[in-house]
Amino acid sequence: MRVKIKEIVREIYFREYFKVLEGLNVVKGSEGNEKILIDKFFKIQDRENGLIYTVTDVDLAEPSNPIISSYRYDDDGSIIKMRIEKDEFKKYERA
Numbered sequence: 001m002r003v004k005i006k007e008i009v010r011e012i013y014f015r016e017y018f019k020v021l022e023g024l025n026v027v028k029g030s031e032g033n034e035k036i037l038i039d040k041f042f043k044i045q046d047r048e049n050g051l052i053y054t055v056t057d058v059d060l061a062e063p064s065n066p067i068i069s070s071y072r073y074d075d076d077g078s079i080i081k082m083r084i085e086k087d088e089f090k091k092y093e094r095a
Contacts, residue, residue: 043095044070044084052095053082 042055053070060066068084084092 044068044092045095047091047093053084053092 040055040057043052044055045052051072053072055068055070057069058066059069065086067086068089069081070084071079071081074080
């Protein structure tokens with residue numbers, strides 16, 4: 001019984017996680033056979049201004065609210081770090 005509970009929780013966790021990532025178009029495959037296409041060094045682009053960011057981390061501590069840490073270089077070469085929360089995912093796309 002204990003194993004079944006773990007499996008159920010894991011299934012709910014991943015189902016919620018994949019729903020959230022759909023906004024970035026980073027999940028490939030059909031239901032039950034999805035693969036995540038985001039990891040460190042993945043490039044995402046701001047749809048509004050075209051700026052490209054490099055992913056440094058995907059924080060899944062809260063599956064319903066993942067946070068993507070990223071960075072880009074400014075014109076003068078300095079690093080600009082940014083955290084992208086779930087409600088902002090729709091503002092970005094794969095670069």
